[in-house]
Structure formats: C-alpha cells, structure tokens
Amino acid sequence: MNASTQPTLEISELTVGYGGHFDAVRQVSLSVQPGELCGLVGESGSGKTTLALAVMGYLPKGGQVRAGQIRLSGRPLIGLGSGELRQLWGRELSMVPQDALGALNPTMRVGRQLIEAHGSRPSAQAQRDGVRLVQAVGIADAERVFQQYPHQLSGGMLERIVIAMALSQEPSLLILDEPTSGLDSTTEVVIQDLIQEMMHTRRTAALYISHSMGALAKFADRVAVLYAGELVEQGPKFELFERPLHPYTQGLLDSVPRLGESKRNITLRAIQGRIPAPERLPPACVFEPRCPIAQEICRQQRPPLEQVQGGRQVRCHRWAEIQAGTVDPRQEAPVVPAVHPDSSAPALQVEQLSVRYPVGGRSVRLGRRLELPALDTVSLAIGRGETYGLVGESGSGKTSLARAVIGLVEPRDGTIRLHGAELARRLTRRSRSTLRQLQMVFQHPEQALNPYLTIAESLARPLIRLAGRSRPDADQEAARLLVAVGLPPEYGRRYPEQLSGGEQQRVAIARAFAALPELVLCDEPVSSLDVSVQATILNLLTQLQIEHRTSMLFISHDLAVVGYLADEIGVLYLGRLMQSSPASQLFEPPYHPYTEALLSAIPLLDPRASQEQVRLEGELPSLAAPPSGCPFHTRCPRYLGQICVEQEPPWQEDQHGNRIFCHIPLAELRQSQARVFRMRDREP
Amino acid sequence: MAILSRLYQRPASALGTSLVALFLLLALLGPWIAPYQLNQQIALDARQPPSAAHWLGSDHLGRDVFSRVVLGAREILLLAGLGTGLSVAVGTSLGLLSGYLGGLIDEGLMRLFDSLLAIPALLLALLLLGSVGPSDYSVLLVLLVVYTPIVARVVRSVVLSTKAKSFVSVARLQGESLPRILYREILPSVLPALTVETALRFSYAIFLVASLGFLGVGVQPPNPNWGLMVSEGRQFAVQTPWAIYAPAAAISALVIGVNLMADGLRRAIQAPA
Numbered sequence: 001m002n003a004s005t006q007p008t009l010e011i012s013e014l015t016v017g018y019g020g021h022f023d024a025v026r027q028v029s030l031s032v033q034p035g036e037l038c039g040l041v042g043e044s045g046s047g048k049t050t051l052a053l054a055v056m057g058y059l060p061k062g063g064q065v066r067a068g069q070i071r072l073s074g075r076p077l078i079g080l081g082s083g084e085l086r087q088l089w090g091r092e093l094s095m096v097p098q099d100a101l102g103a104l105n106p107t108m109r110v111g112r113q114l115i116e117a118h119g120s121r122p123s124a125q126a127q128r129d130g131v132r133l134v135q136a137v138g139i140a141d142a143e144r145v146f147q148q149y150p151h152q153l154s155g156g157m158l159e160r161i162v163i164a165m166a167l168s169q170e171p172s173l174l175i176l177d178e179p180t181s182g183l184d185s186t187t188e189v190v191i192q193d194l195i196q197e198m199m200h201t202r203r204t205a206a207l208y209i210s211h212s213m214g215a216l217a218k219f220a221d222r223v224a225v226l227y228a229g230e231l232v233e234q235g236p237k238f239e240l241f242e243r244p245l246h247p248y249t250q251g252l253l254d255s256v257p258r259l260g261e262s263k264r265n266i267t268l269r270a271i272q273g274r275i276p277a278p279e280r281l282p283p284a285c286v287f288e289p290r291c292p293i294a295q296e297i298c299r300q301q302r303p304p305l306e307q308v309q310g311g312r313q314v315r316c317h318r319w320a321e322i323q324a325g326t327v328d329p330r331q332e333a334p335v336v337p338a339v340h341p342d343s344s345a346p347a348l349q350v351e352q353l354s355v356r357y358p359v360g361g362r363s364v365r366l367g368r369r370l371e372l373p374a375l376d377t378v379s380l381a382i383g384r385g386e387t388y389g390l391v392g393e394s395g396s397g398k399t400s401l402a403r404a405v406i407g408l409v410e411p412r413d414g415t416i417r418l419h420g421a422e423l424a425r426r427l428t429r430r431s432r433s434t435l436r437q438l439q440m441v442f443q444h445p446e447q448a449l450n451p452y453l454t455i456a457e458s459l460a461r462p463l464i465r466l467a468g469r470s471r472p473d474a475d476q477e478a479a480r481l482l483v484a485v486g487l488p489p490e491y492g493r494r495y496p497e498q499l500s501g502g503e504q505q506r507v508a509i510a511r512a513f514a515a516l517p518e519l520v521l522c523d524e525p526v527s528s529l530d531v532s533v534q535a536t537i538l539n540l541l542t543q544l545q546i547e548h549r550t551s552m553l554f555i556s557h558d559l560a561v562v563g564y565l566a567d568e569i570g571v572l573y574l575g576r577l578m579q580s581s582p583a584s585q586l587f588e589p590p591y592h593p594y595t596e597a598l599l600s601a602i603p604l605l606d607p608r609a610s611q612e613q614v615r616l617e618g619e620l621p622s623l624a625a626p627p628s629g630c631p632f633h634t635r636c637p638r639y640l641g642q643i644c645v646e647q648e649p650p651w652q653e654d655q656h657g658n659r660i661f662c663h664i665p666l667a668e669l670r671q672s673q674a675r676v677f678r679m680r681d682r683e684p
Numbered sequence: 685m686a687i688l689s690r691l692y693q694r695p696a697s698a699l700g701t702s703l704v705a706l707f708l709l710l711a712l713l714g715p716w717i718a719p720y721q722l723n724q725q726i727a728l729d730a731r732q733p734p735s736a737a738h739w740l741g742s743d744h745l746g747r748d749v750f751s752r753v754v755l756g757a758r759e760i761l762l763l764a765g766l767g768t769g770l771s772v773a774v775g776t777s778l779g780l781l782s783g784y785l786g787g788l789i790d791e792g793l794m795r796l797f798d799s800l801l802a803i804p805a806l807l808l809a810l811l812l813l814g815s816v817g818p819s820d821y822s823v824l825l826v827l828l829v830v831y832t833p834i835v836a837r838v839v840r841s842v843v844l845s846t847k848a849k850s851f852v853s854v855a856r857l858q859g860e861s862l863p864r865i866l867y868r869e870i871l872p873s874v875l876p877a878l879t880v881e882t883a884l885r886f887s888y889a890i891f892l893v894a895s896l897g898f899l900g901v902g903v904q905p906p907n908p909n910w911g912l913m914v915s916e917g918r919q920f921a922v923q924t925p926w927a928i929y930a931p932a933a934a935i936s937a938l939v940i941g942v943n944l945m946a947d948g949l950r951r952a953i954q955a956p957a
Contacts, residue, residue, distance in 0.1 A: 435859045442850035450851045452872035
C-alpha cells in the first residue's frame with residue numbers, strides 16, 4: 001500500500017466489552033484519511049465514547065477490546081503496553097475531552113500545563129513556544145492567559161486551551177468528544193471554525209463525536225452513525241444528509257426542527273421507544289423495535305453491513321428499497337391540529353421587570369451590597385393560547401425572567417399582570433387560584449420529581465392542592481394524566497429513577513398541566529434530553545397547549561426549537577431584551593445585530609445550506625459591570641461609534657411587528673442585511 | 685432490610701452490628717439473664733474473684749459484677765438512646781427549618797450553634813450539670829444541648845443542596861404547606877445522611893453518659909451506670925480489678941460496636957443499589 005492512501009486511523013471489526021457481560025461496541029469498522037474530519041453521531045448509550053476511548057487505549061477499568069484491530073498510520077495499537085501508548089499520546093494521538101474545565105488541573109497555571117502537554121521542561125524557549133500555540137488558537141492576550149488558573153477563564157477560552165494542548169505536538173489523529181457541548185452557540189461556532197481551520201492547515205485526521213447531526217452537517221467530511229454499539233450507516237456528508245439509507249439516520253434528521261420550521265406546517269417525527277440497554281439487545285437488527293418499516297426478516301436475521309456505491313455503508317435489510325424510494329423510512333407523524341392564538345387580550349403582561357441578585361449569598365451584610373442585574377427592564381406580553389419563545393445565551397436572564405414571573409425570585413422592579421390583574425411579587429402572597437394559573441416545567445426532569453414519591457403521588461399533589469380534588473378522585477385523574485402524555489397508567493406505582501429522562505419529563509409536563517393552568521413556563525425542557533426524545537416532548541407540549549388553550553413561555557438556547565414552537569420570539573442579551581418579533585419575522589431581516597450573530601451560529605441540518613458568517617469577538621461582559629449605552633456595543637459587528645457607548649438605543653418598530661433595540665434605523669438594517677441562512681425545504 | 689443484609693457483607697460491620705444486637709438483647713432481657721438482683725449484697729461474697737457463682741466476680745459491697753453489667757446495659761442504652769433520639773428530633777427540625785428558610789433565622793441559629801460547638805462537649809456538659817444538678821433528666825438535657833447543633837448542621841447542609849432541586853420549587857408552586865415541604869418533600873433526601881449521623885451520635889452519647897457517670901456528675905449511685913461502676917471500683921482497683929475491667933470492657937465493646945455499625949451503615953447507604 002503506498003503511503004498517501006494509507007488511512008491515519010483504521011478500525012477493523014472492533015468489539016469492546018465491559019466486564020464479562022455485554023459488549024458496548026460490536027464489530028465496528030471505520031477509517032479516517034489524513035486531513036479528513038469524520039463525524040461520529042448517536043444518542044447517549046450508543047457507544048461513541050467507548051469507541052473513542054478504545055482508540056486512545058484508555059478504556060476505563062473493566063473495559064477490554066475483545067476482538068478486532070485498530071491501526072494508526074498502519075501501526076497496530078491493540079496489544080501495546082502502557083509505556084508504548086504513552087509514547088504515542090500527544091505525539092501521534094490526542095484527545096479533546098468533553099469537559100475542558102475538568103480536564104485541566106485547577107491548581108496549576110494554564111501556561112505550565114500547556115508546556116507540560118507540549119512535552120518540554122519549563123524554559124524561556126518553551127514559554128515562547130507555548131505562547132505561540134495559544135496565539136494560534138485565537139487568544140489575543142496569550143501572555144496574560146498563560147499566567148491564569150483554569151477557573152479564571154471562560155468556557156470558550158478553556159476549550160481553546162485544551163485544543164491548543166491537544167495539537168501542541170502535531171498529532172496525526174485528533175479525537176474530539178463533544179468539544180462544544182457546554183458552550184453557548186455563538187462561542188460554539190467560533191470553536192468549530194477553529195477546529196476546522198487547524199485540521200485543514202495541519203492535515204490532521206479527526207474523529208469528531210457529537211450527539212447532534214447539526215454540528216456535523218457543517219464541517220464533517222464524512223459521518224458515521226452509531227446505534228446501540230453498532231455502526232448502522234456511514235458515508236460522505238452530503239449523500240448521507242440528503243438521502244439517508246438507514247431509518248435511524250432518517251429519524252435523527254426528522255426528530256429536531258430545522259431552523260425556520262414552525263409547528264403550523266410541520267409535525268416532528270419522534271423516534272419511538274428508546275435505545276436498548278447493552279445487556280438486552282434485540283436478537284437480530286438492533287434498531288428493529290423502534291423501526292417504522294421493520295419486517296419479519298428484521299426480527300430474525302442480523303442485517304450485514306453492506307457496501308453501497310459512493311463509499312457508503314449501511315446495515316439495514318431494506319436499504320435498497322429506501323434508496324429506490326419504494327418504502328418510506330420516516331416515522332409516522334402524529335396529527336397535531338393547527339393553532340390559532342388570540343393575541344387581542346394578553347394573558348400575561350410583563351412590564352419593566354428587573355431582577356437583581358446579591359453577590360456573596362450571605363444575608364446579613366454590612367455596608368452596600370454588590371448586586372448583579374440579571375434582568376433589566378424587560379417588557380413583553382403573551383396572548384391567550386400563544387407561545388412566547390425566549391432565546392439567549394447563558395447569563396442572558398432567561399431563567400430569571402421565568403422565575404420572577406412564577407414567583408420563585410422576587411423581582412426588584414416592574415409589574416406582572418395575569419389577565420389584567422397584578423400578581424404579588426412574593427410567592428407566599430399569591431392566592432391559591434393564582435398559583436393554579438401558573439405552572440412551570442424545568443430543565444432537568446430528574447430533579448423535578450421527588451425521588452422518594454411515586455409518580456402517582458407527584459401527579460396527585462397539584463390536583464389535591466390546586467384543583468381541590470379529593471384523594472381518590474386525584475388518584476384516578478393521575479392515571480388519566482399518564483395516559484394523556486403517552487405513558488401506561490401502571491407507571492403511577494413507579495419511582496422517578498425507574499423512568500428514562502424523556503419519560504420523567506412527560507410526567508413533569510403532565511403535572512404542570514394537571515390543574516389546568518392559564519400559563520405554563522417551560523425552561524429548556526428538552527435541552528437535557530436525547531434528540532430522539534425531543535420531538536415527542538415538543539409534540540406533547542403543542543398538543544396539550546391546543547387542548548387547553550394554555551399560554552406558554554418557552555425558554556431555550558436553541559433557536560430552531562424556539563422558532564418551531566413559538567408564535568412570538570424575544571431575544572435576550574445580558575438581561576436586556578434586544579429584539580421581539582413574530583416567529584415568522586425573526587428569520588428575515590431586519591435583525592438586531594445580536595440576533596444576526598445568533599442565527600449565523602445555529603447548526604443547520606442541511607450541509608448545502610448557506611449561512612452568513614457573523615462571529616462575535618471578545619468575551620461576554622460581566623453582569624457585575626454591564627456596558628454602558630447599548631449592552632451589546634462591546635461585541636457588536638455593526639458598531640456605529642460613540643452613540644452606542646453613550647446612549648441607550650431606542651425601541652424601533654416596523655409594520656411586521658418587529659421591535660428592535662438598536663441605534664441603526666430599521667430601514668438601514670434591512671438594506672444591509674441579507675437573510676442569514678438559506679436552506680432547502682424538507683420533503684413533505 | 686436490604687441495608688441490614690448489606691451490613692452483613694463486610695466482616696467489620698457484621699461484627700459491629702452483632703455487638704449492638706447483643707447489648708440490645710441484654711437490655712431487653714437483662715432481669716431474666718442476670719443471676720442476682722441489681723443491688724443485692726451478699727456480704728460474705730464481697731471482693732470475690734470470678735468464679736462459678738460470680739462469673740465476673742463481685743465488688744467491694746458484695747454485689748455481683750456480671751449482673752450489674754448486664755442490668756447496666758438497659759440503663760445506658762435507654763439514656764443514650766433517649767438523648768440521641770431527642771437531639772436528632774430537635775436537630776433535624778431546626779436543621780430543616782434553618783436550611784430551607786435561610787435568611788435571618790438561619791443566620792441566628794447557626795451562630796448560636798457555632799458558639800455551642802466552640803465549647804468542648806465535656807466542658808459544656810459539666811457546666812450544664814453544675815447549674816441544674818445531677819440526675820437522669822439532667823443527663824438527657826446535656827445530650828440534647830451538646831448534640832442538637834451537630835445534627836442540625838448535618839441536616840442543614842443536605843437541605844441546602846436538596847432545596848436547589850426543582851422538585852422543591854414545584855412543591856412551592858403547588859402551594860404546599862411549610863411542614864409538608866420540610867417533612868415530606870425534603871426530609872426523605874436527608875434520611876441517608878441522618879441515619880449515619882444518628883448512629884454516630886449514639887456512640888458518642890454512650891461514651892458521654894459513661895464519662896459523666898465516671899466523673900460522678902451524671903447519674904448517681906446505686907445506679908448500675910458502667911462509668912459509675914468504674915469510678916466506684918477505682919478505690920479498690922488492687923483488690924477487685926474485675927469490678928473495673930468488666931464495665932470498662934462493656935463500654936468499649938458497645939462504643940466500638942456502634943461505631944463499626946455506623947461505618948457499615950454509611951457504606952451500605954452510599955453503595956449503589
């Protein structure tokens with residue numbers, strides 16, 4: 001074999017198991033060419049990380065390679081001793097872990113760690129090399145960063161450092177394990193740009209692990225789909241995204257909304273069921289229990305991994321039919337009726353709401369307290385049956401707004417009206433009927449249910465307390481509620497830990513809707529769930545909302561999800577509202593410059609979609625010292641000049657219902673802005 | 685039940701649990717096990733070394749040491765148990781309240797407890813007993829004052845992490861009453877830590893009750909308090925060493941037993957199910 005065609009990484013028939021019981025990865029073959037970026041996608045439990053650790057030769061205790069071989073530039077890795085592996089780590093083979101903060105030593109200055117990773121002793125020369133490395137990953141004041149400890153740096157900064165460390169010895173293969181999963185989307189794209197650029201200039205081969213297809217659509221060359229430890233499909237990005245051959249790949253693409261899609265014209269197709277546990281795998285095709293087009297043969301014979309022309313591979317009995325278009329591998333779409341929100345009489349009106357948190361936490365304090373303005377003079381209105389989507393990055397005040405409305409934090413200023421009646425700021429001052437009218441769905445379903453109460457008890461409480469039902473009556477209703485959210489009534493006897501995350505969230509939603517509230521606040525209800533489950537939750541929320549004409553405040557960092565669900569969308573930045581627009585208008589110019597940056601940072605599910613490259617410079621300012629004038633002026637790509645620093649911008653409105661908080665006249669914005677993204681429509 | 689079987693998986697915890705069980709049995713069945721009455725004096729048998737008649741010998745007053753140690757088990761377990769129970773009950777409630785409400789109540793309670801904890805336990809006990817006079821009830825009061833702050837702090841720290849979870853917010857949004865939120869929503873999450881802490885407090889309580897008896901400021905003669913027995917036997921250490929060794933050994937065995945069991949409990953509760 002000549003050197004130029006030899007793959008950097010070649011995994012053949014790899015099987016990895018834990019203990020004596022089951023195999024987490026089975027017969028996976030995969031190769032990555034020099035300079036190629038191969039994406040590896042699958043939901044949690046699919047074996048992505050196990051595969052990555054096996055390649056690194058760093059399996060956790062109990063894990064072992066049972067069969068197969070891994071070659072790095074032709075050299076077999078299986079069977080190498082720990083000493084030989086240590087020789088390879090950093091030089092030939094490097095990994096960027098999921099949690100950058102956890103990967104760095106908190107007691108050591110970043111610079112020293114970098115020099116150590118570089119494999120040199122601390123010296124003036126090493127210092128200069130290190131600074132150059134840090135500059136290469138786009139950190140301007142490298143000298144200063146070098147002297148800091150990990151906790152003093154932001155998530156984006158830490159990620160850059162970790163990438164610089166991984167690349168410091170110019171390895172031939174880089175493994176990235178969800179490197180951007182904890183970052184805000186505007187930071188995420190900057191890091192992704194960086195990775196792409198570094199790979200390109202050094203011709204490093206990379207295996208990029210992700211749970212979402214969106215991130216891979218943009219910059220992977222090839223994508224491999226892993227399901228329950230098996231490679232179910234792989235191929236070049238464009239072909240795979242445009243015509244997936246495996247029903248699971250299709251399901252992953254269909255279960256999340258694309259940017260610009262709305263619940264009015266598209267129903268999401270959830271993948272039914274859940275990923276099997278490795279000790280209880282289906283006997284033949286692993287995807288068969290969740291597959292909409294499973295046949296008898298799928299239950300009896302394990303499908304072989306077949307080669308398809310164009311360098312693709314697929315493990316499905318019916319791929320040829322899917323390719324020919326004679327069978328539709330898409331999940332059945334539930335029928336969700338159309339929505340007609342009534343915005344004439346607002347259900348909720350929030351005016352000039354401000355929330356401040358004392359810094360330090362202690363209650364007794366002498367002298368003036370330092371306070372963080374988490375939310376500053378935000379006004380919005382939600383019509384009856386309407387969904388108001390709130391987007392913004394971490395620290396933007398989304399959650400503070402919801403918690404102030406519902407009464408979990410006391411706002412400093414402003415008024416909250418529900419159907420015209422002003423609400424008490426304190427929860428304890430609110431009457432029981434007010435409590436009934438407002439309910440909330442939280443981000444982490446595993447925390448939202450009391451682990452020591454049965455599901456039925458959790459569901460019965462709001463009925464007894466808020467709807468005034470008797471105990472036996474409430475128990476019956478609890479069973480009915482379970483059915484309404486698509487769970488068997490027997491689940492009432494279970495405890496939360498016996499349910500999956502998606503099921504827990506369904507129970508939490510059932511509980512929120514139990515006492516028929518007027519307004520439900522949803523704080524990132526799908527962000528901690530696997531993509532295959534998200535669609536179910538979003539469909540469920542839509543369905544319940546229509547059934548009860550409930551108004552909804554939906555908070556998310558994911559613009560595609562908010563755009564899908566919401567009728568009206570507000571964009572928050574540093575506790576201030578920047579733009580509020582009808583959902584159909586938000587994706588069209590004029591945009592607030594910050595919205596423009598957000599939209600250009602969204603991962604699109606379409607590799608051929610065009611997207612403007614708007615990148616935000618610098619770091620998110622601290623809430624303790626918010627910028628004067630326009631809060632966005634420190635990072636604004638359309639910064640005008642002194643006026644942005646000195647004067648607070650006006651609220652500008654246009655005839656489409658856009659309200660934008662900016663000095664630049666709307667007509668000018670509209671003229672200078674193109675549509676940030678364009679993508680092809682989903683096939684009906 | 686599952687926890688009990690897990691306790692018996694480790695030899696050390698099994699030993700501890702067995703020791704505690706043995707003493708509990710003695711406490712329950714003492715009068716039927718002890719061959720002599722509690723204060724029965726047999727003048728002729730005074731200062732006898734261990735023999736068939738007196739398994740652990742007799743003391744300077746001719747009382748059977750074995751019987752007194754057996755009957756003393758009920759005495760010490762009852763007093764230490766009641767004291768632990770009281771301080772756990774009060775400490776748990778205060779810890780729940782303090783951690784959940786926060787603010788001034790929390791601040792006030794915690795500073796009060798800090799100042800109590802700043803004084804060494806035995807010193808605090810002597811101070812208290814000096815002011816209320818020695819009796820069974822005073823010993824209970826001492827245990828209450830000494831251990832409530834410790835229990836309250838342990839409970840409070842768990843409450844602080846539990847109340848940040850959204851199920852507590854949900855309970856508030858459902859208009860649940862304060863007692864319901866404290867005892868029904870939050871307390872179950874505190875129980876694992878509280879169980880271990882209770883066992884630990886119990887072992888310290890036994891020690892403290894015995895120490896106070898030994899110092900002569902706690903329960904008074906002729907009570908069969910093991911500490912008191914050691915103290916009484918001290919004057920005759922040369923003639924009747926068994927009258928010291930037997931109650932001292934009983935104290936050690938029980939304290940070690942409870943400690944081993946507490947350690948086992950901690951492991952059993954923390955271990956994945």
